Amino acid sequence: MARLNVQISDKIEVFSRIGVKSFYFILTLVSVWGLAARGAVEEGLLLYLDFEAGWLERGDLSPSRHPVEGWGALEEVPGPVGFGTALELSSDPTAVVRILGDLGAPEVLTIAFWCWFGDPKPDRWDYLFDVRSDQFQEAEGAFFFGRNRAGELRFGDLLVPADGYPRREWVHLVVTVERGRMRVTLNGLEVAAGPAVGTNLGDRVRIGNRFTEEEAFFGRLDEFALWNRLLDDEELLAIVRRPVLSARPVRARAKLPLLWGDLKRGRR
Numbered sequence: 001m002a003r004l005n006v007q008i009s010d011k012i013e014v015f016s017r018i019g020v021k022s023f024y025f026i027l028t029l030v031s032v033w034g035l036a037a038r039g040a041v042e043e044g045l046l047l048y049l050d051f052e053a054g055w056l057e058r059g060d061l062s063p064s065r066h067p068v069e070g071w072g073a074l075e076e077v078p079g080p081v082g083f084g085t086a087l088e089l090s091s092d093p094t095a096v097v098r099i100l101g102d103l104g105a106p107e108v109l110t111i112a113f114w115c116w117f118g119d120p121k122p123d124r125w126d127y128l129f130d131v132r133s134d135q136f137q138e139a140e141g142a143f144f145f146g147r148n149r150a151g152e153l154r155f156g157d158l159l160v161p162a163d164g165y166p167r168r169e170w171v172h173l174v175v176t177v178e179r180g181r182m183r184v185t186l187n188g189l190e191v192a193a194g195p196a197v198g199t200n201l202g203d204r205v206r207i208g209n210r211f212t213e214e215e216a217f218f219g220r221l222d223e224f225a226l227w228n229r230l231l232d233d234e235e236l237l238a239i240v241r242r243p244v245l246s247a248r249p250v251r252a253r254a255k256l257p258l259l260w261g262d263l264k265r266g267r268r
């Protein structure tokens with residue numbers, strides 16, 4: 001009986017060891033998977049602004065942690081859902097976000113953000129971002145993304161016609177530059193492609209205005225992020241479904257519920 005007890009207790013011990021080991025093994029796998037998923041999006045992330053409460057003090061949330069400066073009557077407005085608050089720029093033409101820090105000249109570039117286009121004011125340009133300066137222009141590799149007097153989006157020589165993008169609703173905009181070619185996608189659909197602009201960002205990055213800071217974007221921005229690499233489809237899906245660097249899920253009435261995925265599958 002004593003021997004049997006030993007055998008049973010041995011088996012229980014062996015089983016419990018395997019159980020505990022399996023538990024820790026699964027826990028490790030889940031942790032590694034979680035870190036890998038988060039690490040993947042963080043890889044090459046040069047800039048990230050979530051425009052949540054205290055964003056100006058917290059600055060850039062990417063690993064680079066660039067300080068950020070705001071100018072003019074910047075006003076946070078409630079985002080429709082899911083991504084908390086957004087940055088409203090249309091009330092002050094001098095509103096701007098300046099990035100204080102050198103973002104370099106990456107060979108590959110992805111810029112992604114949520115955007116709410118208001119109707120442009122007649123005879124006025126407005127700007128989503130600009131990396132030019134008085135001394136540093138497009139010939140030296142700087143660029144801008146703006147909207148001209150005709151309401152067309154302009155990025156380098158690329159033009160998106162005035163009726164080629166949605167107004168007064170949130171859209172996810174991705175701009176990529178690589179190997180001499182650049183693309184603009186709205187809600188996962190390519191709307192423009194052509195020869196690349198330069199990608200010299202330096203310390204001149206301004207978001208929501210022209211470098212002269214007098215022609216603010218007539219609309220709202222949220223979740224502004226910039227990488228020195230291309231993102232794959234899985235990563236792009238992840239950043240339309242949740243904030244770039246947070247596990248906080250999008251609530252039911254998301255800015256763009258599943259639209260990206262539907263577009264990818266060609267159902268729309």
Ligand SMILES: [Ca+2]
Binds near residue numbers: 083
């Ligand atoms: Ca936000």
